[in-house]
Amino acid sequence: xxxxxxxxxxxxxxxxxxxxxxxxxxxxxxxxxxxxxxxxxxxxxxxxxxxxxxxxxxxxxxxxxxxxxxxxxxxxxxxxxxxxxxxxxxxxxxxxxxxxxxxxxxxxxxxxxxxxxxxxxxxxxxxxxxxxxxxxxxxxxxxxxxxxxxxxxxxxxxxxxxxxxxxxxxxxxxxxxxxxxxxxxxxxxxxxxxxxxxxxxxxxxxxxxxxxxxxxxxxxxxxxxxxxxxxxxxxxxxxxxxxxxxxxxxxxxxxxxxxxxxxxxxxxxxxxxxxxxxxxxxxxxxxxxxxxxxxxxxxxxxxxxxxxxxxxxxxxxxxxxxx
Numbered sequence: 001x002x003x004x005x006x007x008x009x010x011x012x013x014x015x016x017x018x019x020x021x022x023x024x025x026x027x028x029x030x031x032x033x034x035x036x037x038x039x040x041x042x043x044x045x046x047x048x049x050x051x052x053x054x055x056x057x058x059x060x061x062x063x064x065x066x067x068x069x070x071x072x073x074x075x076x077x078x079x080x081x082x083x084x085x086x087x088x089x090x091x092x093x094x095x096x097x098x099x100x101x102x103x104x105x106x107x108x109x110x111x112x113x114x115x116x117x118x119x120x121x122x123x124x125x126x127x128x129x130x131x132x133x134x135x136x137x138x139x140x141x142x143x144x145x146x147x148x149x150x151x152x153x154x155x156x157x158x159x160x161x162x163x164x165x166x167x168x169x170x171x172x173x174x175x176x177x178x179x180x181x182x183x184x185x186x187x188x189x190x191x192x193x194x195x196x197x198x199x200x201x202x203x204x205x206x207x208x209x210x211x212x213x214x215x216x217x218x219x220x221x222x223x224x225x226x227x228x229x230x231x232x233x234x235x236x237x238x239x240x241x242x243x244x245x246x247x248x249x250x251x252x253x254x255x256x257x258x259x260x261x262x263x264x265x266x267x268x269x270x271x272x273x274x275x276x277x278x279x280x281x282x283x284x285x286x287x288x289x290x291x292x293x294x295x296x297x298x299x300x301x302x303x304x305x306x307x308x309x310x311x312x313x314x315x316x317x318x319x320x321x322x323x
Contacts, residue, residue: 002028003310004047004068005303009034009054015075015295016054022299027306038062045069050306052299057081064090070309073302074319076289077101077157078238080211084321095305095317098156100297101289106160108288109206109236112260113149115282116232117142122279139279144168150202152195152218153237154180158208162188173198199226204234211238212321219243224250232258236288239263248274251281262288 005027007019016031023029032044034056042065045051050071051058060083063069069092072082077098084094115121119136126135149165151158151174162172172190174180175198185191199205205227209215219233219242227233233256235242244265250256258280264273267286275281305315 002047003049003306004028004030005050005052005306005310006030006032006045006048007052007054008032008056008058013054018292018295019052019054019299022296022303024303024307027303027310042066050302050309052302052306053081060086060090063087063092071095071305071315073097073305073315075295075298075302077105078211079319079321080238082319084319093309093315094319095315096319097298097301098317100301101294102156102160104291104294105157105208105236105288106164107291108262108284109157109161109208109234110144110164112234112236112262112282112284113144113204113206113232116234116258116260116280117144121282144170144204146170147203148173148201149204149206150174150193150198151190152176152198152205152207153209154178154184154190155208157237158206159184159188161206161208162190170204173202196226199223200228202231203228204232206234207237207241209237209241210321211240216240217243219247221246221249224255227256229254230257232256232260234260236262239265239267244273244275248278251275251278258282260284262286 007016009016011031011033020031032041045066047068048066049068050073051069052073052075054075063072071093072087074096077096079094079096082094087094118141119139123136126132145168148171151162151172154174154176158174165172166189172188173193174190175193175195207219217240224246247259251259260282262284263286275283308315
C-alpha cells in the first residue's frame with residue numbers, strides 16, 4: 001500500500017498551496033476540499049494513512065469511517081478541536097505541531113506585552129489622527145524590563161517566552177502541574193510557584209496552557225481579583241481559558257490594568273465585543289501562530305511523521321491529553 005498523505009484544506013488557500021509545494025516525492029500526496037459533500041470526501045480519503053488538518057477538523061464519526069487512517073496530524077499546538085481519547089481508541093495516532101508553533105506564538109505574546117505596556121496602538125492612532133503623542137500619553141507608559149512575569153504553563157511555548165524574556169531582565173516565575181526538570185529551570189532562571197502566588201506577585205501574567213476541562217475558565221473573576229491592579233493579562237493560547245465576561249469586568253473596574261489577547265471565547269468575535277473598544281485592551285485575531293516560517297516548519301514536521309507511520313513506526317509529538 002502506498003503512503004497516502006492528504007492535506008485537508010481549501011485548494012486555493014495559501015497554506016494548501018504551500019503544502020503542495022513542500023510535499024516530498026516519496027509520499028503519495030493529495031488535497032481534499034473540506035467543502036465537498038461528505039460522501040465525496042469519504043471516497044477521496046478512503047486510502048489515506050496520514051491526514052494533515054490545516055486548521056480544520058473532522059468528527060470522530062467521520063474519522064471512524066476512514067479504514068486506513070493511521071495518523072491525524074494537527075498543524076496547530078492546540079488539540080481541543082479533536083476528541084483525542086476517542087480517536088486514539090480507533091487506533092489512530094494524534095500528533096500536534098507545538099514545537100513548530102512555539103517560536104511564532106512566543107514572539108506574539110511578547111509583542112502583546114510591549115503593545116500594552118507602551119500603549120502602541122493609541123500611539124499609532126494618535127500619529128494618524130493628528131493628536132500625535134497626546135492619545136498615547138493620556139495614560140502612563142511602562143517598560144517591560146525588570147518586571148515580574150508569571151508564565152502559566154511552561155511547555156514548548158511558555159518555555160520559549162521565558163527564554164525570550166531573559167534579555168528583558170525580567171524576574172521569571174511559572175506554574176505548571178507537571179514536573180519541569182531542574183536543569184530547565186536553571187537554564188531559564190525561572191522558579192516554580194503555586195498558581196495563586198503567581199497571580200498575586202506578577203506584573204504580567206501570560207497564559208500558555210492547552211484547553212481542556214481543567215483550564216477552561218481558569219482566568220475568572222477570582223483569578224483577576226487576586227492579581228495586582230497594576231498587572232496585565234496576556235492570552236495567546238485559547239479564548240475559553242479566560243472567562244470573557246469576567247475579563248471585561250476586571251478591565252472596566254480597574255481590577256487589572258490592561259490585557260492583550262490573541263484569542264477570544266467565540267471566534268471570529270462580534271464587532272460589538274467590548275474588548276475591541278477598550279483603551280486598556282489589545283485584541284488580535286488569533287494570528288499569533290500564522291507566520292510563514294511556522295507553517296513551513298509544521299508542514300515539514302508533518303511529512304516526517306507521515307514517513308514514520310508509513311514505515312510502521314510511531315509518530316513524534318503525540319498528544320497526551322489531560323482530563
